[in-house]
Amino acid sequence: MGSRRRRSGSFSFMEEQPEEKEEEGELQWPFGRLDALGRDELRESAYELFVACCRFSQGSSGRAPPSRHPADGSDAGTKAGAGIMSATSRVKGALGLRARLAGPMRTMVNSGSPVTLSSAAGTATALSPAGKPKQRPMTSAEIMRQQMGVTEQSDTRLRKTLMRFLAGQVGRQAETIILPLELLRHLRPPDFVDSNEYHRWQRRQLKILEAGLVLHSWAPCDRLNSSGLRLREILTASELKPIDTSKHSEAMRNLCNCVMALAWRYQNATPVEACHWADGFPFNIHLYLSLLRSIFDLKDKTVILDEVDELLELMKKTWATLGINKMVHTVCFTWVLFEQYVRTGLVEPDLMGATLALLDEVANDAMRPERESGYVKVLLPTMASLKAWAEKKLLDYHEGLKKGGRIEMMDNVLCLAFSTAKIISEETSSNASVGMIVKHDTGGDADDFSPRNCVDRFIRASLKCAFTKAQENGNGKVDSRVVDEEDPHEALIKLAKETEELALSEKENYSPLLKRWYPNPTAVAVVTLHSCYGAVLKQYLPKTSVLTNELVRVLHTAGNLEKVLIQMAAEDSAGAEGGGKGILSEMIPYQVDSIISNLIKRWVDDRLRMARGCFIRAKDTEVSSS
Known part of the structure; x- marks a missing residue:
């Protein structure tokens, strides 16, 4: 996949932005598609949500666990990225992941001053007023901004807007705020470089609202819902030019009315305590995965940042808004690690090992009786995708595991196949309706998932494929x-x-x-x-x-x-x-000997028949001549 740059409304992404396609080994995307939103747009919105939730958590008793560092990084502890080798990461230690090695220095512009960075996160160096180099560790917020490819100008605009909005709203929780709506209220075209940038940014905010409130909402939204229809009309009207979002405009009033009605609507006639605009499946998972992908080093994408503990702690602050808990996080984290393992060419066994370690935790979580109803929607598709990838490799392991000396990774691939199969089997055995779906999707029963039956099937299928390849000529026929x-x-x-x-x-x-x-x-x-x-x-x-x-x-x-x-x-x-x-x-x-004997007997019989024919003809000739 070639490297490309995509111009976005308010963010600049300098790294490759791959679409959600099947990667090497045909890793199937398990969380559904968001056709109206691209990867860049999701990542932009995920960062906005991340910063907003961290801002709201300061001085608030919100549901999200507290972080060891200030969320906005205004004076975040210098330990978050203090140098190339920060304190040992608890997460990396538990998953058996290696520490990041020092890399070459590179420069970037920060508020008009030259700043140098080490690898993806580390030490920032700026010039003091006296012209002498002044070093300081990067904060967790600065690391996150850089990891997600956000320009300092865009980040500053976002934070200033949030500060204006939060003035006088101390104690308000993030899950009671509809962030895209508030950003539309407080940002105006003069805040952007030009009108085109503002138009793209506004379109993205409106598409995010449509995805979270109508297309993939927390509570089912009837296609004839008046508020939903009104929101779509506003989105359509914004295609050619930005809508007027000034305080007293009719378009803004209509937008606010329909968004508030959708975000605060009841489910099953039960009043809600928080608005719901980003916690519908799979929209919430797409946003959260955009955050989780930021933990990988930008220069060596097989390595997880040593500051991952701090970053994950800050990401927890988005859980309440996204409707995510620890169990869902573990499934998503498992997916992100394995997705990166496949995307980087299967070259880093530590990522596979970390995936297997997390699968043990997923298996334990799946056995808990107090699971939320939406957990299965995340769990089963993810496990099915991992299992399908592993089985495809194993059903032709002579081809799938021979490239680049990958025979030694067969044991890990087998563990992946059996771990995911066991989770699926246990889930289907406890839920009959789920079992019917899994049986239809996998083409087999849970009993077929036993390691012995699976290995027997893998051996026979792979040897048949290898034998067929031995028969093939240069044209592949x-x-x-x-x-x-x-x-x-x-x-x-x-x-x-x-x-x-x-x-x-x-x-x-x-x-x-x-x-x-x-x-x-x-x-x-x-x-x-x-x-x-x-x-x-x-x-x-x-x-x-x-x-x-x-x-x-x-x-x-x-x-x-x-x-x-x-x-x-x-x-x-x-x-x-x-x-x-x-x-x-x-x-x-x-029966080679029998075949040879039969052919010899047939040959002898043919010769005897020929001799008998010759004898009869000779005899007839002699009789006729006499």
Whole structure:
């Protein structure tokens, strides 16, 4: 994916902004699409929400846990990013993640003064009035701003607006504020560089309101709801030019009325204590993931910032507004770590290890009886996506796990598949309606998720894929010489050799890893290969009616291959229950000796028939001449 820059209304994103597409290995996005909003727009709005919630939490007893650092970073503790190697991160230590190494310095402009930064977060250096370098640690707020690609100008405009709005509203909680509406009320075109920038910014705020209040609202919104229809009319009217948001304008009055009606509406005739504009699924998850993605180092995207503890603590302040709790956070954090692992090319095993560690916590959370109803909406799609990715790799592990020496990561991929399958299985067993959905989506029952059944399926499927690839020619099509040409013996001999090499490679490279989960993986593998080669041989033999030297070579080669495969299967299943008779019984013999005997008998019978014909003709000739 090529690097690109996208011009946004009030934020400047200097890093690549990938769309929500399937990454390497076809990692499926589990949280639904927001067609009206792009990744950049979501990240801009997520940062606005983050700053607002941190501002509101100061001096407030809001529901969000307190942070060790001031949210706005005005005088945040210098420990948040104090140098390249900050104090050991509790989160990184618990997940087994490595600390960030020092990187080269780079410069940026900060209030007209040259500032240098180390890596993605670290020490800021500014010139004092005397012209001498003055260093200070970056605050958590400054780290977050830089991680999310927000310009200082945009950030300053946002914070000044919030300060004006909060004047005289001490103690008000963030979840009682409809942030996009308040920003529309307090920001005017002169606050922006030009009218185009303001128009884009206004359109984004209106689209955020539509997504949170109508399209993906906390409470179902009827498509004929008068307030919803009015909001859409305002959004349509803003397409060509900005709407008038001055205090006494009719457009602003209409906007306020419909937004307030939607945000404070009842659910099931029950009064609400907070407005709901950003806590509808999956809109809330999209916003929260935009925040979580900021924890990765901008220069080395396989590394999590050492300041992750402080950043996550600040992100907690958005939970009340987004309708998120610790359990939902854990699922989202798991997804973000694994998404980054896939996006960065599967090169950082620590990210996979951290994902597996968090899955243990997810499994414990999934067993709790006091879960909220929306938790399953987040849990099951996420687990299904991780499971599908792992299974796709394992169903063709000869291809999916061979690139770049990734055979050693098979154990982690197996753990991922089994952990997610177990969570799905336990969830479906306790919820019949969910079980029907999962069975439909996965094409199987919960009983199919047992590690032994899964490994057996992975081995057979992958060996069949590998055998098919061995048959393919340079054009990626099955080699037609095996079945179409008059003399395909060389292709069959070559295929037999490649089949034996494939069996030996399986025994040496993959079976030792699979032995942890399955008692006799080599036996299953060679039985599969034996069946595959037997099918090809069966296609070839009906086309042969004459015993030739080439045919004898093919049959002898097939016989030798069969002996090797049987020997490998017997050795691997020697300690299995019943001596592995069940697996060995799957190997239908090629009966090479019987085929050769039958061909010899047919050849002899043909020769005898020819001799008898010659004798009869000679006898008839002699009789007629006499």
